[in-house]
Each structure stands twice: as structure tokens, then as C-alpha cells.
Amino acid sequence: MSASPASRPFIVLRGGDAVPASLADPVVAIGNFDGVHRGHRAVIGAAVRRAHAAGKPALALTFEPHPRAYFRPNEPMFRLTPEPLKLAMLAATGLDGAAVLAFDALLAAKDAESFVTEILVEWLGVGCVVAGFDFHFGRARGGSPAFLREAGARHGFAVEIVPPLLDDGAQISSSAIRAALAQGRVEQAAHMLGAPFTVEAEVIHGDKRGRELGYPTANMRLDPATELAHGIYAVSVEIDGVERPAVASFGRRPTFDDGAPRLETFVFDWSGDLYGRRLKVAFHAYLRPELKFAGIEPLITQMDEDSRRARAILGARLSEG
Structure with missing residues (x-):
């Protein structure tokens, strides 16, 4: 089984780092995770539960800078959690580590199949991938949840897609939290963030x-x-x-x-x-x-x-x- 949250080290990998034995065959939650809000925690929680049940490590796969900053460099982005704070918050969720991919021209040009093969399979050696219902990846957002399921079946890893977390019928999202903060509605933002x-x-x-x-x-x-x-x-x-x-x-x-x-x-x-x-x-x-x-x-x-x-x-x- 994974070590307890109090005793486990939280390991941060960067693209190309060797994956240590303690993170082998991981259950991986994928997302940008800006804010590490309640919707993100639903995805992360599903990954942690699967990992604990199988005696495997749980890992977050995330991207820096935020993809929007790459695609729209002239439009400054209000980050809810800059990278150091995001990693600290991820460490507090029960995950065993995080893999941080540089979102650059090379990654942006990678198609969905290459993303799966080169990153999920060859680098991380995933045993299971957990993603939100709206997660897309790869060049031109060609990788959908359906594609991820199909790729998992071909490559031999399990896939779990987490449905949206709704609050009074509205989806909890980073953009909704940013909008609330821009209007001073910090209590509403805290409700969506979970803190x-x-x-x-x-x-x-x-x-x-x-x-x-x-x-x-x-x-x-x-x-x-x-x-x-x-x-x-x-x-x-x-x-x-x-x-x-x-x-x-x-x-x-x-x-x-x-x-x-x-x-x-x-x-x-x-x-x-x-x-x-x-x-x-x-x-x-x-x-x-x-x-x-x-x-x-x-x-x-x-x-x-x-x-x-x-x-x-x-x-x-x-x-x-």
C-alpha cells in the first residue's frame, strides 16, 4: 500500500526525469489543476482511492505554464495557484507525487496518440488514468475522454472519467472562481475552491x-x-x-x-x-x-x-x- 499522507514523501518529476520505483505503475490524475478546486479534487480523489485500493502510487500530471499562457501570451492570465502553491496544495490531497510537463511548442505540437504513447505509457508507465469529463489533450485538442478510453484499451491501462461536479446546478470551474474573485465574491469562491x-x-x-x-x-x-x-x-x-x-x-x-x-x-x-x-x-x-x-x-x-x-x-x- 502507499505510505500514509503524514509519512510519504511528495515527489515532483519534470519531463524526462526517471520515474522512481516508489512511483512505478501509477494511477495518474491529469489536469491543469489551477486552484485545485473541488472539481479538481473529485478527479484527484478518484485517483487516490483507486491507487489505495490497488496498493499503487497516485500521481498528478499537470502542465506549466498554463496552456492558455502559451496559446495567448499577450493576454495575462489570472492564476489562482502559481506553480509552487499548486504543488503544495496537490501534496496535501493524498497524492504521492506530481509530474510537471513544460507546456511549450514541442508539447503543443504533439498529437493525442503521441501524448499517450510517449508520456503516459513510455515515460510514466501508467496503470490507470483518471481525467475530468471535459479534459482534452494533444494537438488541436484531438484527444477526448472517448479517445483516452480507446487508447487505454489498446495500451493496457484502465481509464476513469469523472463527471462534472455541480453546485446548485452550475459547474465548478477555475473560470467561475476567477469571475467570482473579480467581483469580490470571495466567500462564493471559497465555496467552490473548498478553502x-x-x-x-x-x-x-x-x-x-x-x-x-x-x-x-x-x-x-x-x-x-x-x-x-x-x-x-x-x-x-x-x-x-x-x-x-x-x-x-x-x-x-x-x-x-x-x-x-x-x-x-x-x-x-x-x-x-x-x-x-x-x-x-x-x-x-x-x-x-x-x-x-x-x-x-x-x-x-x-x-x-x-x-x-x-x-x-x-x-x-x-x-x-
Whole structure:
């Protein structure tokens, strides 16, 4: 049987890496897995269950960068989970490892049969493949779930196709989650994700204005393609393994400089030096849109109210968690 989640190493393979004995004859879940949302977890869960039942390893096969970034390089893509965060989330699902394929011109030109033969059979040596109902692969998306079943029958591996996961009749998808976040609907996004939307970035030096206002903040630059609605949020921040309540502003600071978007987070009842550290910030509730104030005093009054509301929201949610 596979090792328990607490003891197993999570192995990351890159295209061409030798597959270790611990990942031989794997059950492979295939997908882009941006967000590792509940729909993705249905596919991954099916693979993990099959693997455990057969005493085999379970592996995710995913692609970097996201194929859309390759085909439409001039259209920046809002990634829910950049590669490091995606791999960390995959590791938490019970998988034994992940195989990451570079999505480049060579892969884009590979037809569906070559994908099956060269990647699934010759490289990974799959025993079973699990994919979502809408997964397509190979040049011009020539590989369908039906093709995958037929190829599995020819090459001797099992295939399981997972039906869509619906929420109130609507399909859970990465695009639906991105749309919700763009409108500030972080609670709806969390429902589809199965956890609060989370970002990770390095804390940088800001203009120190927060200190002068009584709200010293950890400042982070997110990917410019991030389409999260500008505004004020109740968030939590993981510091030294502890999830701490906080309030955050994401936007351009219209009262001051209307500059490039930045995430500024004030952690309640905590002080310390966070510069240069990578922090994870989880978004729990949208409090209000970003506003331009006539002066410092009305801004501080509003910040006090934002903090009160964030504390009230997070006091219940973090204690439940």
C-alpha cells in the first residue's frame, strides 16, 4: 500500500526525469489543476482511492505554464495557484507525487496518440488514468475522454472519467472562481475552491504610511495579472505556522498615490519584522470597495470600522476552523 499522507514523501518529476520505483505503475490524475478546486479534487480523489485500493502510487500530471499562457501570451492570465502553491496544495490531497510537463511548442505540437504513447505509457508507465469529463489533450485538442478510453484499451491501462461536479446546478470551474474573485465574491469562491482563496508573496518595503496611521502593514506585490476586486478584506495570515486574523487592502491607494496595485495587510495583535519573508494570505470576506477619502481623519475612522468588522467575522470563522 502507499505510505500514509503524514509519512510519504511528495515527489515532483519534470519531463524526462526517471520515474522512481516508489512511483512505478501509477494511477495518474491529469489536469491543469489551477486552484485545485473541488472539481479538481473529485478527479484527484478518484485517483487516490483507486491507487489505495490497488496498493499503487497516485500521481498528478499537470502542465506549466498554463496552456492558455502559451496559446495567448499577450493576454495575462489570472492564476489562482502559481506553480509552487499548486504543488503544495496537490501534496496535501493524498497524492504521492506530481509530474510537471513544460507546456511549450514541442508539447503543443504533439498529437493525442503521441501524448499517450510517449508520456503516459513510455515515460510514466501508467496503470490507470483518471481525467475530468471535459479534459482534452494533444494537438488541436484531438484527444477526448472517448479517445483516452480507446487508447487505454489498446495500451493496457484502465481509464476513469469523472463527471462534472455541480453546485446548485452550475459547474465548478477555475473560470467561475476567477469571475467570482473579480467581483469580490470571495466567500462564493471559497465555496467552490473548498478553502479560502489564498495568495503567497514576499513582504516588501512600502512607504511606511501605515505606521503613521497606526496600522503598520505587511506589503506584498501580487502577480500583475491578478484580477481580485480592489477593496478591503477580512483575511488571515500564516506566520510561523499560526493562522492570525488580519484586515487587508488590495488596490491602488486612491487617497494617496493611486499607484500600482498592492496588497497591504495589518495583522491584529502582532508585531515583528516580516520583511523578506514569504507569507500566505487567505481571503475570508469582502468588506467594502476601495475609496478616496478627503483627509487622514476620515480614513482612520473608516480603518477602525474595517478592523472591527474584520475581527468580528474572523473571530467566529477562525475559531470554527
